Amino acid sequence: MQRFLDLADFERAEVKDLLGLASRLQQNPDPHALAGKVLGLLFMNPSLRTLASFQSGMMRLGGSVFVITPGQGTWQLETRNGAVMNGAAAEHIKEAVPVMASYCDALGVRMFAEGKNLQADINETGFKMIADLCDKPLINLESAVNHPCQALADWYTMDELNVPERGKFVISWVNHPRALPLAVPSATVQMAAMRGMDVVVLRPEGYALPDAIMEKARVAARASGGNVTETTDRPAALKGAQVVYAKEWGSPQHYGDAEAETRLREDLVDWCVKDSWFKHTAPDCHLMHCLPVRRNVAVDDEVLDSSRSVVIREAFNRMVVQMAVLHRLLRNK
Numbered sequence: 011m012q013r014f015l016d017l018a019d020f021e022r023a024e025v026k027d028l029l030g031l032a033s034r035l036q037q038n039p040d041p042h043a044l045a046g047k048v049l050g051l052l053f054m055n056p057s058l059r060t061l062a063s064f065q066s067g068m069m070r071l072g073g074s075v076f077v078i079t080p081g082q083g084t085w086q087l088e089t090r091n092g093a094v095m096n097g098a099a100a101e102h103i104k105e106a107v108p109v110m111a112s113y114c115d116a117l118g119v120r121m122f123a124e125g126k127n128l129q130a131d132i133n134e135t136g137f138k139m140i141a142d143l144c145d146k147p148l149i150n151l152e153s154a155v156n157h158p159c160q161a162l163a164d165w166y167t168m169d170e171l172n173v174p175e176r177g178k179f180v181i182s183w184v185n186h187p188r189a190l191p192l193a194v195p196s197a198t199v200q201m202a203a204m205r206g207m208d209v210v211v212l213r214p215e216g217y218a219l220p221d222a223i224m225e226k227a228r229v230a231a232r233a234s235g236g237n238v239t240e241t242t243d244r245p246a247a248l249k250g251a252q253v254v255y256a257k258e259w260g261s262p263q264h265y266g267d268a269e270a271e272t273r274l275r276e277d278l279v280d281w282c283v284k285d286s287w288f289k290h291t292a293p294d295c296h297l298m299h300c301l302p303v304r305r306n307v308a309v310d311d312e313v314l315d316s317s318r319s320v321v322i323r324e325a326f327n328r329m330v331v332q333m334a335v336l337h338r339l340l341r342n343k
């Protein structure tokens with residue numbers, strides 16, 4: 011494996027093989043596997059889990075990590091092609107990324123969507139620019155429309171919880187004070203489709219996921235024997251669900267238009283997961299969320315504090331599965 015950028019780059023069997031390695035490493039730790047190896051992490055955007063879980067995972071495998079958060083003790087970085095650099099950014103990624111790559115054996119990069127042009131973000135314009143500058147094994151730590159590490163951890167979590175591969179998986183839009191990127195919903199729909207699940211995207215009017223993202227997931231579902239549908243009908247979607255995955259995302263219909271988005275959200279305060287949502291789900295239906303989560307805006311306390319919630323386990327499993335990714339990328343290289 012040279013790069014870990016998108017679950018869709020792998021066959022279902024390859025993902026399952028990676029999850030098997032994660033499980034083996036969890037049961038039989040390999041604390042010297044990556045001795046002498048260095049992981050570089052470039053965070054163009056904030057993080058808690060991704061930052062800490064990669065550092066911890068790399069150290070548990072015997073390796074070392076350096077972290078660059080531009081503008082916080084290091085130069086602010088310019089990303090625009092052809093920019094006249096007379097502003098705050100002192101260095102361009104065209105120099106910074108190859109320099110960072112030269113210091114490490116693998117590089118992880120987080121670069122969120124710009125949130126202005128939907129097609130440019132779907133095309134991963136920003137992340138691809140960085141990827142093209144890196145000649146070392148590369149890990150996507152969350153890009154405009156992808157978060158493969160989160161998706162891998164969520165697949166692992168469902169396996170641990172014995173959620174059936176053919177089970178009903180509902181990803182529901184939930185509220186947030188502002189528009190959030192499409193990375194997690196896109197990666198999550200893809201993951202559940204690849205796993206072979208009956209995937210339902212539940213969302214209000216105006217929040218349909220872009221066709222390109224849905225079609226990509228449908229292709230994966232056709233290969234795995236799963237199914238992907240979309241609805242605004244909450245009771246129908248939740249009926250018999252084994253998983254409710256709560257996620258906030260901005261309206262693709264009003265992409266880059268914060269005022270229109272705010273108006274659309276005004277009537278959507280009831281899109282906050284409550285205990286009553288689970289009245290007709292499977293009795294042991296799990297609540298998943300990638301975190302961070304806004305309590306009592308996206309998910310009520312009564313659900314997050316209940317035994318349905320597996321959010322802490324999902325976050326822990328970030329470290330577990332990323333250790334397998336690092337092992338695959340760096341062992342014997």
Ligand code: CP
Binds near residue numbers: 160
């Ligand atoms: N879920 C996730 O990626 O968390 P962070 O943004 O804190 O890394």
